[in-house]
Amino acid sequence: MNTDDLRRSVMAALAKITHPGSGLDLVAGGHVQNVAVDEDGVARFQFLLRPEDPSDLVKEARGTVEALPGIKGAKINVQLPQMQPPGGGGRRGGLKPGSVPAPTPKPGILKNVRHVIAVSSGKGGVGKSMVAANLAAAFAKGGQRVGLLDADIYGPNIPLMFGVSRRPSVVGEKGKEMIEPLEAHGVRLMSLGFLLDKEQPAIMRGPLISGVLKQFLEQVAWGPLDVMVVDMPPGTGDAQLSLVQSIDLDGAVMVTTPQEVSTGDVRRGIKMFERVNTRVLGIVENMSGLVCPHCSEPIDVFGSGGGEALATEMKVPFLGRVPLDPAVRQAGDAGTPSVLSAPTSGAGAALDQIAEKVRHTLAALVG
Ligand SMILES: Nc1ncnc2c1ncn2[C@@H]1O[C@H](COP(=O)(O)OP(=O)(O)OP(=O)(O)O)[C@@H](O)[C@H]1O
Ligand SMILES: [Mg+2]
Numbered sequence: 001m002n003t004d005d006l007r008r009s010v011m012a013a014l015a016k017i018t019h020p021g022s023g024l025d026l027v028a029g030g031h032v033q034n035v036a037v038d039e040d041g042v043a044r045f046q047f048l049l050r051p052e053d054p055s056d057l058v059k060e061a062r063g064t065v066e067a068l069p070g071i072k073g074a075k076i077n078v079q080l081p082q083m084q085p086p087g088g089g090g091r092r093g094g095l096k097p098g099s100v101p102a103p104t105p106k107p108g109i110l111k112n113v114r115h116v117i118a119v120s121s122g123k124g125g126v127g128k129s130m131v132a133a134n135l136a137a138a139f140a141k142g143g144q145r146v147g148l149l150d151a152d153i154y155g156p157n158i159p160l161m162f163g164v165s166r167r168p169s170v171v172g173e174k175g176k177e178m179i180e181p182l183e184a185h186g187v188r189l190m191s192l193g194f195l196l197d198k199e200q201p202a203i204m205r206g207p208l209i210s211g212v213l214k215q216f217l218e219q220v221a222w223g224p225l226d227v228m229v230v231d232m233p234p235g236t237g238d239a240q241l242s243l244v245q246s247i248d249l250d251g252a253v254m255v256t257t258p259q260e261v262s263t264g265d266v267r268r269g270i271k272m273f274e275r276v277n278t279r280v281l282g283i284v285e286n287m288s289g290l291v292c293p294h295c296s297e298p299i300d301v302f303g304s305g306g307g308e309a310l311a312t313e314m315k316v317p318f319l320g321r322v323p324l325d326p327a328v329r330q331a332g333d334a335g336t337p338s339v340l341s342a343p344t345s346g347a348g349a350a351l352d353q354i355a356e357k358v359r360h361t362l363a364a365l366v367g
Pocket of ligand 1: 123128130322326
């Protein structure tokens with residue numbers, strides 16, 4: 001089948017899915033736009049998701065399209081009406097069919113990045129930055145070119161976890177300046193926290209006022225990367241949503257603790273990603289039991305296993321458990337993530353295995 005026939009079969013399949021609210025199919029109802037299939041058999045289209053729409057509608061569309069013969073994958077650009085820039089012509093209350101705006105282009109600079117993943121959580125303090133730092137370090141250890149973006153504006157956490165206290169510098173001639181990422185342990189680092197730093201040149205603080213993340217990312221001289229890891233700020237509010245929207249994410253890793261599993265936060269986090277059609281690559285249960293500092297035997301302090309049960313419940317992969325481990329704190333103090341400084345420790349070994357699973361999942365992605 002050529003790409004034109006494939007495109008027609010995608011349209012036909014989408015026209016068989018009925019919106020439970022309106023009773024119209026996805027094509028007639030104006031939910032899908034700009035359907036195309038590229039040479040590799042990857043279907044691409046825009047999906048307009050209104051706030052009142054069931055969040056599994058996109059999932060259903062993806063499942064249907066991906067099951068078609070000849071289709072290798074689907075890249076769906078989900079548009080949320082409330083996320084449109086101001087001045088869009090009073091679109092509150094839903095866009096009319098046919099009025100879906102053009103997709104936001106992938107930030108220019110991220111064209112050189114093969115995969116972008118986010119590390120996220122429902123609550124703060126569960127070990128997101130620790131997991132993000134170790135994933136990045138483990139990928140770099142495996143020979144990949146890795147960037148790590150600290151998307152928390154309240155302080156450059158990540159550079160400190162890599163033992164870097166320098167500020168980034170600005171290079172290039174006037175008008176074409178670029179921000180040079182910091183580098184440690186083979187990982188290129190940047191933190192949105194630098195934007196708030198009064199010591200920085202205006203080029204770094206400007207994006208805070210307009211455009212924020214996308215503009216900032218375009219000004220960082222990342223160079224070609226195999227994978228960029230984004231350490232997200234905690235929570236599932238608007239800031240997180242617009243972050244997810246402005247980067248073309250391949251997927252998200254959710255970090256939780258045994259105690260947090262029982263709260264709704266992590267579930268809300270997973271749903272947020274599903275709603276904007278970002279694949280949840282899996283759940284990591286952190287602070288799962290304690291490694292005895294004397295005998296290295298695991299001790300179950302808060303209980304464990306909740307993360308796995310949650311993964312089953314939410315139908316997402318379970319990536320593994322990371323024990324509470326003194327090696328993690330020592331790694332933080334020393335500025336070297338534990339997969340590098342203590343790869344055989346309980347936490348180091350667990351994190352290495354988790355990174356391996358994520359690497360596998362990413363390698364299997366198409367599009
Ligand atoms: N498995 C672990 N064993 C021991 N200490 C840990 C472990 N995981 C995280 N920590 C420690 O817990 C603290 C919080 O971790 P981290 O900063 O990674 O959390 P976070 O989710 O990024 O927090 P925030 O929401 O503030 O960004 C850090 O001091 C970290 O060293
Ligand atoms: Mg953090």
